Amino acid sequence: QSVLTQPPSVSGAPGQRVTISCTGSSSNIGAGYDVHWYQQLPGTAPKLLIYGNSNRPSGVPDRFSGSKSGTSASLAITGLQAEDEADYYCQSYDSSLGSVVFGGGTKLTVL
């Protein structure tokens, strides 16, 4: 069981918008710790997609956006493309565990 909860899978047609949720608690996201998002293509290392809740590293398309509210965070992807098909992970810090924590991951399928 992951400390941060993500839906196992989401799907959408090309051009559509999808969102992936990341639900935590008062000891992690709710305590004010930043949420970061990663994209992992099959057989490759994770890639930083969003840092500090809503910031995009250089080179990440503005189709990707992040938000945070209360004990949850969300990743939104607009204008879905076939190349977006991947696993997505959220990450934060948990003060009770004294540890970096990840969500269980969400598999995005582009129909």
Next chain:
Amino acid sequence: QVQLVQSGAEVKKPGASVKVSCKASGYTFTSYGISWVRQAPGQGLEWMGWISAYNGNTNYAQKLQGRVTMTTDTSTSTAYMELRSLRSDDTAVYYCARDRNRRFGGFGPDAFDIWGQGTMVTVSS
């Protein structure tokens, strides 16, 4: 360019130890911390711990305390992760990853902006 290059795949027997290396290039090694993250086959990401490349301070995940040791060699800009008393459930791809922000000494929550390519460690009798 900024990159982390890891050592090759390993096959170990239960009870043995493994040491994975992560060589940094393209940036000032001692200015950033390095975390180790592992991923069992078909599973999610698990943070193992962090080391300061500045002074060697470490912060290990509770689950692995006593079995894991992280070190650095600043002369070669290389970070190492050693895991002892290996079990079958340690079979995973092991990644090193760099803190996004410069950090000198103390651990602090951060995003990981550069990742190594991963090292497959298989534990099997």
